[in-house]
Amino acid sequence: xxxxxxxxxxxxxxxxxxxxxPVRATSPxxxxxxxxxxxxxxxxxxxxxxxxxxxxxxxxxxxxxGMRGLHLRYDDPRSPPRPGVRLRLSGARAAWDLIAPSTxxxxxxxxVDRLLAGLGPDxxxxxxxxxxxxxxxSARGPVGAALLDQAxxxxxxxxxxxxxxxVARLPPEAPCADLPDDVVRGLWRVTxxxxxxxxxxxxxxxxxxxxDERWVYKRAACRSCxxPVRAWPLAGRTAYACPxxxx
DNA sequence: GTGGCATGGACAT
DNA sequence: TGTCCCTGCCACA
Numbered sequence: 307x308x309x310x311x312x313x314x315x316x317x318x319x320x321x322x323x324x325x326x327x328p329v330r331a332t333s334p335x336x337x338x339x340x341x342x343x344x345x346x347x348x349x350x351x352x353x354x355x356x357x358x359x360x361x362x363x364x365x366x367x368x369x370x371x372g373m374r375g376l377h378l379r380y381d382d383p384r385s386p387p388r389p390g391v392r393l394r395l396s397g398a399r400a401a402w403d404l405i406a407p408s409t410x411x412x413x414x415x416x417x418v419d420r421l422l423a424g425l426g427p428d429x430x431x432x433x434x435x436x437x438x439x440x441x442x443x444s445a446r447g448p449v450g451a452a453l454l455d456q457a458x459x460x461x462x463x464x465x466x467x468x469x470x471x472x473v474a475r476l477p478p479e480a481p482c483a484d485l486p487d488d489v490v491r492g493l494w495r496v497t498x499x500x501x502x503x504x505x506x507x508x509x510x511x512x513x514x515x516x517x518d519e520r521w522v523y524k525r526a527a528c529r530s531c532x533x534p535v536r537a538w539p540l541a542g543r544t545a546y547a548c549p550x551x552x553x
Numbered sequence: 554g555t556g557g558c559a560t561g562g563a564c565a566t
Numbered sequence: 567t568g569t570c571c572c573t574g575c576c577a578c579a
Contacts (some may be wrong), residue, residue, distance in 0.1 A: 463561075
């Protein structure tokens with residue numbers, strides 16, 4: 307379930323467990339060469355959008371979970387890994403296993419810079435509101451496509467797309483170019499607030515008063531007004547919207 | 554037990 | 567736009 311808020315949560319937890327000390331880095335599965343960082347001090351683990359970076363001196367392990375990847379944490383760093391673990395990072399307090407990522411690779415600092423250069427502002431990163439607004443308003447096509455474009459805003463995925471656009475009462479097919487500046491600012495601010503709540507809760511939170519509920523995502527009826535939710539493919543993924551409140 | 558789908562993205566077409 | 571990918575979950579049988 308890897309949208310940006312969960313990567314930020316993982317980064318926070320991995321850093322708390324492992325950063326500041328040498329880590330053991332292995333690939334039980336054998337599909338990743340962990341030797342260059344094995345025994346090195348993990349400076350920090352950070353998330354940028356949906357990307358995770360384990361930072362070592364001059365080198366980083368870049369992880370992207372894709373749709374199916376996951377992390378497993380073990381209190382006992384000696385716990386045997388399950389089959390298929392691509393990367394295990396272990397320290398004195400815990401072990402973190404990476405399973406089925408779409409990307410797990412070593413990057414030098416220049417390659418990290420290139421990666422980051424391709425990403426838009428992260429709602430869970432430094433608040434770069436003017437740049438965020440500029441990128442969204444200048445995106446081509448509908449706002450529902452722009453929100454999934456990681457070069458526009460980095461970290462929003464399909465569940466957030468539907469929920470954020472509902473909260474902002476915007477129809478997903480509204481052209482970005484037509485959105486007033488203050489509307490986009492409002493969307494950015496609610497995105498920052500809700501993703502932060504989601505990071506802290508470990509799940510999508512689109513209504514802080516009811517953190518387990520969704521407004522429209524994968525629902526048959528709008529949680530607010532009860533109208534039948536509209537679901538259709540938009541930018542390659544299923545979009546959900548209320549036909550009444552997001553008209 | 555099996556098949557379809559998915560909170561992702563790269564790549565071919 | 568379609569397809570594939572080191573999975574997990576669900577519905578269904």
